[in-house]
Amino acid sequence: MSKIVIETTEVLKKRDLGQNCFHLILGTFSKTKSIKPGQFIHIKTINGGGVFFRRAFSIFDINPKENSIEILFKVFGRGTAELSKAQKGDKINVMGPLGNGFTLPSKKITSIIAGGGIGMPPLYFLAKYMIEKGYNSEKIWFFYGGKTKNELMELSKIKKLGINLVISTDDGSYGFKGFVSQAINDNFDGLNGQNILFACGPLGLLKAIDQMALREKMSGQISLEAPMPCGIGICLGCILPLREGGYTRVCREGPVYKIGEVIL
Amino acid sequence: MSKIVIETTEVLKKRDLGQNCFHLILGTFSKTKSIKPGQFIHIKTINGGGVFFRRAFSIFDINPKENSIEILFKVFGRGTAELSKAQKGDKINVMGPLGNGFTLPSKKITSIIAGGGIGMPPLYFLAKYMIEKGYNSEKIWFFYGGKTKNELMELSKIKKLGINLVISTDDGSYGFKGFVSQAINDNFDGLNGQNILFACGPLGLLKAIDQMALREKMSGQISLEAPMPCGIGICLGCILPLREGGYTRVCREGPVYKIGEVIL
Amino acid sequence: MTPDLSIEIAGMKFNNPILTASGTCGYGEELADVFDLSHIGGIVTKSITVKPREGHPPPRTAETDSGMLNAIGLANVGVDRFIAEKLRFLEKFDTRVIVNVAGSTTQEYVDICSRLADYPRADMVELNFSCPNVQHGMAVATNPSLAENTVKEVTRVFSRPVIAKLSPNVTDITEIARACENGGASALSLINTLVGMAVDIETFRPRLTNNTGGLSGPAIKPVALAMVHKVYKAVRIPLIGIGGISNYRDVVEFFLCGARAVQIGTALFVQPDTPIQIIKDLKNYLSKNKFKNINEIVGQLRIY
């Protein structure tokens, strides 16, 4: 059987989260059970509507019982605007699962998960997955930040995981006031090579995490983005430069990279 | 003020009539009150969805009080398939009113209105308009035919006009068995130069009406179709050959022509 | 302060740089039912020929992905009726009138333009060197010396600005662009349509009775932009960008690549009031980006 499937799914549920953000549950998707955190799907927006390529979305959650998958997205340009018009019952073509996904750490060490804005979905799924795999919830720290309170999504769902959760906003309208990297520095004791970092979010956040890892000699994994015409490695369009020289295809060798691997 | 407006209307009501036929009420459309029977609107299908040009639809009815307009359509190709996905509340861009429309006959003579299939909408509007203008309902005959019973639309609405109505089906599943032209021959006494014909529908019907008019020395008007890139006369794409030589633009000089004017 | 959209081509002022393209706006009469023609910078009329032409039999247009094919076959009223009826209609508006001219020989171009020379409201002529649907048109479009000579002969009889309209169906568009510049063209407009084809798989027939036709619309915009960019580096006369323009963003792209004015074609068929919307949006764009004058962005592309 093929590793990657292309299937017409149905919108089982749609929620408007405000701030131009939406939550979609799509099903059935036959590969649901094999999806790993950090992987993504490639979606054909409803009618085409002038949008030529598919658009990539990280998996936010899965429900293996009913073979459904969930995504969270923010309207950014044409493709996401189209997708935001999807209604319950509409058909949506999904290709996946794509990308490498996160590599799970040793159960002994502490994981520091840092997400900003629309980088949260794959990290929530990572944390949930770890809990399900029997990781100690006390050894999982989740730092989730946004510009302002309204930008934070699905807080109650994240809280339910029972992990150490530190929420921050740039303007202090909710939780810790400051950037995610500051929130980590100020709220987490003993950053060192014994912890591992996981991050996804805006470039500023990723660069800060990069520097933190360098400074504290920590290892970690970051999930990156690039415009993705094909999503499966055949167009050579989604490349980023590697520190060791040459390029990497974010859709295939990524989207998750070891900290330091890619030039940000 | 411009004669032709381009406005974003809302789908106020949508009905699925079966047989891939749909009824849409669109509003508000500021030019509603000035629309004449036989005129049409040009619609941008919902999202584009790969359909580049607008599509033309005859006005089936208007409601001047709420400035709404109605169309009836059958799914034929890409554009109408797109349009059939429109839901109540969706926005639809409408340009119009377009075309010349029917010229009303003298009140003294008898009007024979002949429509087949999806040619019915402009004829219903013509009959209704005549009644509203005080024409004698006994002097209006409406011959409406379809291939089979299921194809006939909005019969109760047509019946309410109180005009002489003869319904026919090619297979006899409802009303008179036979083509519309036969229905006229068999049911209407005294075809002659004192009556006037109005027709819209498939080419076969129009040709039969053409011959009937020639044979009986009757005058009349027929509403024609051609693929219409622009609908307003600037592309020179929707042409048909005139009997006197040269071409006519169906969207601008038509869609209504005197019988015999255009080579069918 | 609202930004200044006015531009100048060969010393003639245009209220704004948004024109309608030849063959997509007739002689203006129909569009006047949709908006006031005085609001646009100019109108380029349907190609006129010495004698009236009915054009090719139908079908002569076909829908394609993000575009269309046409082979109208230069249907037009001929120069006499154009002057008597159409030019008279256009005189009423405060807009530039550019008369597009098509000939099957150099002499025909000259004959038509010398007739137009007597009517000052024919502000400029645009020589259609590129219609892919008639024979000589294609020849001038691909033969630099023929094009140069035709421009030269026309400038002898027509003293106002002469624009040469270029075909994209050539290996190197700068050759013909330079030839037209040398011939004395005041400006170049580009591009005309790409040669294309579509087939009905039920009847095995081409979708146009002319078999092939000209491709236009958003589909060809990237090709048009690349050609404007290339010609901008090769000549000194002003360029008028054409090809797939349907919104202000497209217009800005053409300006950055070197256009000083643009023509809207196929977009008029889908949305006839496109020029009005573009003019509004352009003003907003310029204000937002603190430009006082649209000329400031001409050729400002920052190439890699």
Added chain:
Amino acid sequence: MTPDLSIEIAGMKFNNPILTASGTCGYGEELADVFDLSHIGGIVTKSITVKPREGHPPPRTAETDSGMLNAIGLANVGVDRFIAEKLRFLEKFDTRVIVNVAGSTTQEYVDICSRLADYPRADMVELNFSCPNVQHGMAVATNPSLAENTVKEVTRVFSRPVIAKLSPNVTDITEIARACENGGASALSLINTLVGMAVDIETFRPRLTNNTGGLSGPAIKPVALAMVHKVYKAVRIPLIGIGGISNYRDVVEFFLCGARAVQIGTALFVQPDTPIQIIKDLKNYLSKNKFKNINEIVGQLRIY
């Protein structure tokens, strides 16, 4: 009875006429995750060069209306790694392997092809004469005698069929088509991408670091069809149609215009299993229309 989709080009049989286009399917490894490569007629691999190339820096693709621009810059593993790794992978499948070759001199074409000559599972070579993003490519694409000579030299060292891939960015594609035929090409494939451009109006930057790129996808299909039709009338060797194909209707259009096989490019990015769907739909179409064999419709266009 299911209709026969098999075809023959230069004496070599293909299970069906649906190939994947160079540069849009890598060396097959990724598509093999989506469908069984033995189901398609053949795969045309990414252009290979003498040495490995990383290609241009990002961004090197951009979305356009019904299409895309690319300037990948011939990123590839080079002929050595191609033979050692990629060809070995492809050997496992019951499909034709056509190796697309790009050189910056005639000698480079010859060098690469003579290496490939020793590996019989490189069934054919396709000479990329048309890549608009590197210098010599464009020269061969527009210079008939250079193209003819390159084909001739390659056939000396490579005894299996040699295909020449043509550029659409020329005034008369039949000139170069005839030159390649004279040089000994067994078949022609057309078209490669059209030169195009797109601009970011916020940054004033081209959307590709190479400034211009190649336009592909449904947008260019009408241009490709017109060129296949024109070349079909000009040469006797078989044609492989390329350009914007995304469904079986497109394939039938290309066959009617004279193609004996087709390549699917950009459509793979949007829907990687397009070839599989097309093969299924083509069979239905042929059955419905009572054709036993797809070859029956080649060139059957009924022109006006």
